[in-house]
Amino acid sequence: MSDSKNPDWSCVCAVADLPDQGLAKFEVAGLTVLAARVEDDVRVIPPFCPHMSEPLVESGLCHGLTLTCSKHLWQWNLKSGEIQGPAEKPLKFYPSEIRDGSVWIDASSELVYDFDEDEDDDFEW
Amino acid sequence: MTEVTFINKGGRLTVECKDGESLLQAGLRQGAPLPYACGAGVCATCVARAKPGTTRDLWPEAPAAGELKVDKGEVLLCQTSAAKDCEILVSSKIDLSSLSSLRPxxxxxxxxxxxxxxxxxxxxxxxxxxxxxxxxxxxxxxxxxxxxxxxxxxxxxxxxxxxxxxxxxxxxxxxxxxxxxxxxxxxxxxxxxxxxxGFATFSPSEARDLVCLVGGSGIAGIMSVLKQAEAVNHFKRHKLFMVFGARRIEDLFFLSELASLRATAPDNISIHIALSDQIDGHELPDIIHDLPAHQGFVHDVAQTVGGDEFMSGRLAFIGGPPQMLNSCIASLLSSGLPVSDIRYDRFA
Incomplete structure (x- = not known):
């Protein structure tokens, strides 16, 4: 469902659909996203770990405000997206808000991580 | 024999590669500080890039092969050999001038x-x-x-x-x-x-209490850790809390070794058995081979029997199938362990 006044925004789910702790996977406006409760708010993130594309719906562990990818134990603060521990890249968040008990995001562009930080795509052999 | 040159923006390092030898094994045995975890085509930690036509895929069906961006020349160092003298592009985080003294x-x-x-x-x-x-x-x-x-x-x-x-x-x-x-x-x-x-290792100089959560054959490396700890009388001064899980009683093994280990320092060593399958029509025995037994998954039994006090502040070694590892990591994190104190290999 999209917002009639702002078609870039789409409804992801009801807040009640989210587990108390952990990530839930949704398809919305052609995007795959993961959503989580964060205190009295929510966060919506891309489905992959920014490290090596690990699917976080399987390997993402939430405890308190910390999200841990169990593949290589990268960690982030799920409220701020900031790095904790050995992680090297922050989490990206879709702009989100809660409207009448539902989670809405700006789905106008897909959030992706740069897995080519060395710019090896342009490497000239 | 071919020459393989690992390159990145910081430098280059040339090693010899035998016919059919993986780039990872060739590099590691000559001290190249290459990234890896499983070395067996499972984890994709050793992803690098190669020029098309210069390498040979040793195991196209490797579990991690599906994660590769083939159009960008990505290869698994552990499952790729050199077809001719070649250059291999590795992460710029690797200092190719710093050779490792650990050479498998x-x-x-x-x-x-x-x-x-x-x-x-x-x-x-x-x-x-x-x-x-x-x-x-x-x-x-x-x-x-x-x-x-x-x-x-x-x-x-x-x-x-x-x-x-x-x-x-x-x-x-x-x-x-x-x-x-x-x-x-x-x-x-x-x-x-x-x-x-591998890096899920133990050194006796780490004067720490231990927690070991293991399932089935995932106990392997932890047995080695415990044997070294016992050999240096580690448990005379430090505590061990361990849960060893299996589906059924008949799936258990190494129990005499674990019971003997506990007997060396019974005040400091606590070892429990966790059995995940229900036993139809039978009561679970309280004791199996002198070790207390419980119904449930390893992480649940660890929480029920030990609780946070048996896990927090300790150095953790875990081993078992992927879902068990995830559950144990979650339990350890919720007990307050930093990720730097959790050690495991992920082979499956």
Missing amino acids: KRFKAKLIDICNETSDVATFRVQLPETVSPIAGQYFLLRSPDMQGFRAYSMTNYESSTDALDFVMKKVPGGIFSSHIFSEPSEDMNVEAFGPM
């Missing part, structure tokens, strides 16, 4: 002393032609002549210098190595071995 080697070895511990778990020994000095918790890569890729197995024994490595293996339906062990056990089978490898 490749051996032609003999697999001997196969022993069925349960219906789907066996132990065996690999006899090397020379001694090695593994760190407790490390693993070796093993391959029989008819296998495409190596598989990773943690040693269960610990000696500071040895030519005999002991392993435990769970039966894998359809697995080639598994079929050698379980279906056609024969003495003195030839195998290739490469190692020692």
Whole structure:
């Protein structure tokens, strides 16, 4: 469902659909996203770990405000997206808000991580 | 023999690569500080890039092969060999001028002393032609002549210098190595071995209490850790809380070794059995082989029996199937352990 006044925004789910702790996977406006409760708010993130594309719906562990990818134990603060521990890249968040008990995001562009930080795509052999 | 040059923006390092040898094994045995975790095509930690046509894929069906961006030339260093002299682009985080002093080697070895511990778990020994000095918790890569890729197995024994490595293996339906062990056990089978490898290790200089959460054959590397700890009387001064899980009583093994270990320092060592399958019509015995037994998954039993106080502040070693590892990591994190205090290998 999209917002009639702002078609870039789409409804992801009801807040009640989210587990108390952990990530839930949704398809919305052609995007795959993961959503989580964060205190009295929510966060919506891309489905992959920014490290090596690990699917976080399987390997993402939430405890308190910390999200841990169990593949290589990268960690982030799920409220701020900031790095904790050995992680090297922050989490990206879709702009989100809660409207009448539902989670809405700006789905106008897909959030992706740069897995080519060395710019090896342009490497000239 | 070909020349392989690992390159990145910081430098370059040339090593020799034998015919059919993986780029990872060639690099590691010559001190190249290459990234890896499983060394067996599972984890994709060793992803690098190669120019098309310069390399040969040793195991196209490797589990991690599906994660590669083939159009960008990505390869798994552990499953790729050189087809000709070539350059391999690795992460710029690697300092190619800093050679490692830990240099695993490749051996032609003999697999001997196969022993069925349960219906789907066996132990065996690999006899090397020379001694090695593994760190407790490390693993070796093993391959029989008819296998495409190596598989990773943690040693269960610990000696500071040895030519005999002991392993435990769970039966894998359809697995080639598994079929050698379980279906056609024969003495003195030839195998290739490469190692020692791995970072889920223990040093006695780490004066820490330990927590070990393990399931099935995931106990392997932890047995090595415990044997070294026992050898240096670690548990005279430090505590161990351990939960060893299996589905059923008949799936358990190594119980006499664990009971003997506990007897060396009963005030400091606490070892529990967790059985995940319900026993129809039978009460679960309170004690199995002198060790207290409980119904449930390893992480649940750890929380119920030990609670946070038995886990927080300790150095954790975990081993088992992927879902069990995830559950145990979640329990340990919720008990307040930093990720730097959680050690494990992920081979599956």
